[in-house]
Amino acid sequence: MKRKRSWLPDDEGQLSIDFIIGFTIFMISFIFVTTMVSGLLIGLQSRTIDYDAVAYRTSVVLVEDPGEPRDWHLLDLTIPADRDSLKRLGLSISRLSPGLLQQQKVDAFFDWDSSAGCSGTDSLCYPDEYKENLIFGDYPYSFNIALRKLNESTPLVVGGDYPPKHGYIRRMVKIKQPGANMTLNITNTLYGVRNTTEISMEFSDLYSLTNPLYRFDPLNERTIITIQNVTNVTHIISTPKVCVYPPEGGAPTCLPVPGSSPTILVKPGGGPPTTAWPVQITNGTELYIEEGFFNRIGLDEFSTIEIRLETDEYVFEAFPYEFNYEYASLAAPEPAVLEVRVW
Amino acid sequence: MVDDSGQLYTIEGISAGLLMIVTAYLVVSSTTVLTPQDVHITDVQLEQLGNDALAMMDTRDSYEDERSPLQDYVLYDDSINKSNFEQQFLLYCNSTPFGAMDDLRFNATIHFYKRSTEEQSSYTYYEPPGYDYYRENAVKVNRWIYLEEKPWNGHPNMNSGEQMVIMEVLLWRG
């Protein structure tokens, strides 16, 4: 029988079926093997190592980043536009002061709500907003973040119980306590020359301090003025007034403090506020300027204002009180320890 | 077309394919893929914590303060202040939010630069009692300190007057 050599050119154009089958089987297995071999060079990834890295990164975002927007603790989360503008939850005062946290940001961070209607409240939604704005990443990490001031015994916690194997990091921080305090010493009626006084605050002077840890921030933090040295029976007879000096100079515009928050409260003896005039002044009576009050009346870092008080006795001296770094002070920042666990 | 004269092509193809698959399988299954164990993560945790503790001790309590607590401890380094330094540093390093205290130990050295001889030297600031060789997993953290004058118990070779020194703390888990 005539043998066909299938690769020698002839004019029949046909391969034996046996050859085709053999060759096909060979090619299929060749392609299969090539695909298998190319997998030799792929490295393996394991999620277990990742947890510590995620915990470290989360701690850096919390401790060293002021967050986005920088004053996210002032946002009103009931407004959807404000809630959307929250991009990153960082607790630091500013990007130039790592490790120094702001108390209001800490309070806002640990104010969470896990119910379904949480986007209508002024709290952060647990766990979604934390995952989007702090943990980042596609993998659904679970987390537990705890912060405790060293002089307190109970920690602030966000997150659930953690398994034995988890990513972990611990950080030490100091938290700037908000609110500058000034003590206002009034005089005896023997030496007092008038029954009105002014407490003048020049914001450009207050905001000129470069170090953010010690800077007074009356626009965004509360301010407390405590009246001391009360020797006679004295009353504040009308509501305090705020007088704003126009930037070009000239006479100030005075307005009475509003009734609704945020406003200036008068707290006799340091207790609950009152609006019933006349109010008796005792040692420790506070003029409590609430957080956000100055923002509410439209002031900025260049404003100059006076707070005017009127009493029924002549207990004030001729010159006004000045609220500045010489007479007012901030409480010392408080050390705290933070732990981040991710799994 | 189809006869019984020995269809070798098919058999050849099958056997060639089989040979390649078996080789590839043997090779692939015998390759060990190493997942590198991340032994350095404990170093990262200790180093960050130690640096944080030193940085917080180096933060003044108020703007009017002349020096931070750390500067006070180094400048006025009698035994009381050294003990205060030890207590505060250990408190910062070992506190946890849930209350349990960790067990970290340290020793501290001050490095200074003698300007007249252009030599860099050091002296031990603090050594734990019953001190023995620190374990492998010790990390080194350091902090710049400005001194207005030579410390009370500083090294005799130190410059007098104002100078910069580095405090180096070796931190390990006990």
Add this chain to the structure above:
Amino acid sequence: MNDDGQWIILMGFVVSTIIFILALIVSQSALVGQTTSESVLEFSKTDIQDLRAEVIYLKEKELISDDLLIYDLKNLSMGRKTAAVDLNSWSDEISGTDFVFIHFNDGTTSYSETYEEYY
């Protein structure tokens, strides 16, 4: 016996040999990657933050133009941290600004900043 199809087997044998040799080579070139914590340790974040905080503190105390302190800083940094530090400070009267130029380079990380402060 027809040995026409031997080239298929030979090709199969050749491919197997090539795979075998490749595997030998790959097994010797172990993939050296850097773990996450190694790169974290390598980046001297705390050194830069510490240097920056110290320079701003010296500026606050108005000691930034004290050459002896800068001399100490540079030499100690090179001696203990093997990092080159460069500091320069100057003022611009027209804009009322003080400048401090900070440079840090420890071989793997380089950092430069011009710190400005209005007076």
